[in-house]
Amino acid sequence: MRPISIASAALFASCAVAQTYQRLGGCPTLGCVFPPDQADFLPGQYFDIRLEVHSPINGSEARQGQPDPDFKFTIAKKGEKAVAAAEYFEIDEPKLERWNFTWYEDLFAKDAHKPSLVNVTAKAYRRVALHEPGEYEATLTYYGKEKTVANWLVRDLPEKRRAKNVILFIGDGMTTNMITAARLIAHRSINGKYLTKLQLDKFPVLGHQMTHSMDSFITDSANSATALYAGHKTTVNALNVYVDSSKDPFDDPKFETISEIFRRRYPDGGVGIVSTAFLADATPAGLAAHTRDRGEYDHVISAYFEGLTKYKWTDLEGPDVLLGAGAENFIPSKGAPRDYFKLFADKDYSISWNKTALQAAPNDTKALGVFSSANLPTWLDRNVYQDNLRNKSNYPDGSGRDAEDLPGLKEMTLKAIDVLNARHADDGWFLMSEAASIDKQMHSLDYDRSLGELLELDDTVRATIEKLKALGQLEDTLIIVTADHGHGFDVTGSVDTKYLDAQEDDRDKRKAIGTYQNSGLSQYTVRGPNALRYSEGVHFPARWDPRYTLHAGVVAFPDHQENYAVHSEGPRKPAVKGNGADGYYSNYKDAVTGFLINGTLPVSADQGVHSLTDVPVFAQGPCQELFGGVYNSVDIFFNMAECLGLADHGKN
């Protein structure tokens, strides 16, 4: 047990290369294979293969000569003979490509403006598949006898379908810590026993999934959506591709997503996408797009509309339901290259720009609903501080009016189920519903708004279960609620805001914070003459600005002020640009009575960042037992695919 004793100074070993920056993620050697070593596949899932050979010209890896143009690539099922890939997949040998790129070896190199240059030879094998479960060895041989071996696993999943419908709820950025805080502010307890609970608390099966990227231990929402939808971890900002080193954001090696496979296997099955974000954002985009750059918004909208046009690929044929925000990506006057509202309407979609229209839209018709520009205003602004909806010029027709007749996640999700159920009662459907602003408001340290979104998600899940029960679909529907990554949020006590406001000095203000026994009980649930009230069974705080608020925070943040009071005037903006190039400073106006906290992130950050933590998974319905315990994010894809009977062993 006791490790071999060594001088601690000797612990500094030569493991320093390629951390802040990497030559190419997933490729520590000079020969690169994508999908990389340790990739898993659903039997029959389509994917591209990208090979690269690197020849660094300068820097610590510099070598003589050009990159190998004659590299070889073979595939072998375990125990069988290696076969050249083109022969194995019965396709033409792809043509050789060449390019170069630069990168920085570390922050010192960046400060000194000393990039490293790499010349590249490459090939891509497009749209291949492995049907037979088992282990495979994909071997790239280059520079004579250098080898990069990728061990691939085609998972041995049964082909039998067990669920008719699957609903995947994603609380973007949602952690167990946030769920605990949301319960505290919305549900009454007496002497330590909650009288009511979250819907999430009632799920029969709980799991944890690991969210890390392929090549970094912190993920973004594109990369993690990819893992959840397609079973492959990739690089930050990438959607359903591995990232190669070429400049083109659309030539990276793709892999098929659950929505594509489901539509390919069950042409009469339905697909729905709901989000409170702009619809070109990563989490909804992950069900249609294939690009290494989540910022290619028009690629996303066009992929919803007509699938991929540059490459032969599985056609999603447009989701049945696409509800969310981000009208700017649909309207030529706001910069969209095409008039997508017209195009979708021409393709027989109903188009809704407000809640009234959405609710009146026919259930037997495909539905596009875009309810505002940018992201949908938050639950807190839509329901409590409604003055904040004014003067936003965010009506989705681009007219400059305000969007005020807004659906929330619940209204959108229930409508999506109505449409999917009306159109695909026989063959079933897949629906993704995202509470996007849990993440977005957590980024700006607006914990009240973030928890409001989480409670809206919980209310949506509750209403969804009731709706499925009413439709007779509950027993046939696998419901999963999970997140794509975390934020380092927690609550550590309460704050007497009246006392804090009354103190002059920053250090005195901190006396207002009560920890342990002085945290007391939640004041957000205290009912009284002025308390907010909701429908039976619906739980949100009775008040958002009690005298004693939550002492909440995240573990990494920009410079900011804290007074721990709800931002009733609108979403929070914790940091503002300083003079010159010196990054962001605390936004004094954000919390005038508060005290200053200097940041723990690079000064270029004006908001918080994602965190490492495993995130919870709640499951009920057919196959729920697959979702207990601790596993990788990609297992969510494999479990859903198994439950929908999407594994294709190629024997039929």
Place this chain on the structure above:
Amino acid sequence: MRPISIASAALFASCAVAQTYQRLGGCPTLGCVFPPDQADFLPGQYFDIRLEVHSPINGSEARQGQPDPDFKFTIAKKGEKAVAAAEYFEIDEPKLERWNFTWYEDLFAKDAHKPSLVNVTAKAYRRVALHEPGEYEATLTYYGKEKTVANWLVRDLPEKRRAKNVILFIGDGMTTNMITAARLIAHRSINGKYLTKLQLDKFPVLGHQMTHSMDSFITDSANSATALYAGHKTTVNALNVYVDSSKDPFDDPKFETISEIFRRRYPDGGVGIVSTAFLADATPAGLAAHTRDRGEYDHVISAYFEGLTKYKWTDLEGPDVLLGAGAENFIPSKGAPRDYFKLFADKDYSISWNKTALQAAPNDTKALGVFSSANLPTWLDRNVYQDNLRNKSNYPDGSGRDAEDLPGLKEMTLKAIDVLNARHADDGWFLMSEAASIDKQMHSLDYDRSLGELLELDDTVRATIEKLKALGQLEDTLIIVTADHGHGFDVTGSVDTKYLDAQEDDRDKRKAIGTYQNSGLSQYTVRGPNALRYSEGVHFPARWDPRYTLHAGVVAFPDHQENYAVHSEGPRKPAVKGNGADGYYSNYKDAVTGFLINGTLPVSADQGVHSLTDVPVFAQGPCQELFGGVYNSVDIFFNMAECLGLADHGKN
């Protein structure tokens, strides 16, 4: 769904009383009943009842006259007639007690030195029990017709025993976030797939438990140990009692713990207690002590030795195994009132002061092992930075020598199992094993040491499973791994410590932090010529001070410096006392090359605090299915008690 719209200014309602301070936790009215409303009981579990009537003399609750000396108290099973408590339990009516106490209504009152005075009348009914499952109503009537009703539930649990042995591992302060970070630094992954996993990751059942107190939403370890061991949530600092308003720390109303019930029901069953903390500390103490003040250390040690002497109570008869640290509470020369080492030896305990003696101690004899004064040195100091074990004068005999031949949690736990199994192979046993310094090192922001303790816990769980398998006991043993509360910890990226050290300015130093794709991969697992190595199957970092370290933090902290480097010279001390009464300031010496972060806690804090988050529960063995999903901390007690067949419906 949309709440009734109201002016946001009106949200400030009159809900401000009793938050930072409370007149008496669990008693918002002037009549107090303990156990309070919503308390649950195991059928047959002994408990005391405390009644109080308050008469506030001044402050916002002030009233005329003295507290009621003629209050009435009745018990009624639901649907049956209310009966005076003395008659119901067939005991003598207790005598009336009187006292008074003061408290502050809020921070303003405290600053102004204006306490509120309360006169009290009270009674206590000692050592009663309810056997018949069902709902009960306990009603206190006072001041004529004022009523305080406590609704009690005796849970309808089956009496049949299903597990022979139970091991409860407590990672003190351990959260899912920390488990994720520990996995990252100790287990190698390739392209997002871990090649090995934590033992915790392999448990078949995962749950979450809510850790909040009865009267505050943040708990300490005493209060939460009480919930886990006895099924009653109480007040911060209390061990197995509800807290009344009297001055005496030993007269508060008690309730029976799992160790006491197990010994009462199975006189030939075994009990073991293992901790890396000083043995008078809250988590081990919770298996023997009954006091409202966890700081009454001699009460704890005497309770291990001879049970309670002041009140007639279930006699634990001393644990079979008691292993940990804190020799100062056993030795008269260090302040203990009695020579406990001699007393335990006289009671036929083997006494061990070092690892060699522990391993040589006979398995058929009761075992006391105390291996250092204070807490056991951390895994990191015992195994990697062993120079830090010197000049500590912490040898448990009080001689002033250094304790260097130290067991860890694993050695202590495996020995405990050997002794319990040798002595109680027929009737089974209950063992609690605590990784205490996950919490203690998290308090001082020493994340490396904390994660080292967590990995030691995981290694201990792995070795325990192997040991039980070898003893043929694995199938008969319920193993639970959980925590008693959280800390708001997470990881948000990596830090280039070389770059950070090279910068002069605090804002420039923050550029060293890499988030998202720039977090890269864990450098703690990189093997090389100088890497630390362990036995097969044992996983700790290969190095603790790579150039690229974790960007880790907690959500609330004192003023401190951060350079994100391991503290190789010894455990961290983030803040030091300033001049005069102005509280704590950053300890510059703690991270000389680091940048300053001003605190988000009262300046009286020199360390971090506990947090709200639900904590994970991992279970395997008989009854494992009881531990899935989300539940209250007290359910851990009820589930363990059910599995051990401790429910007694009183029909035999």
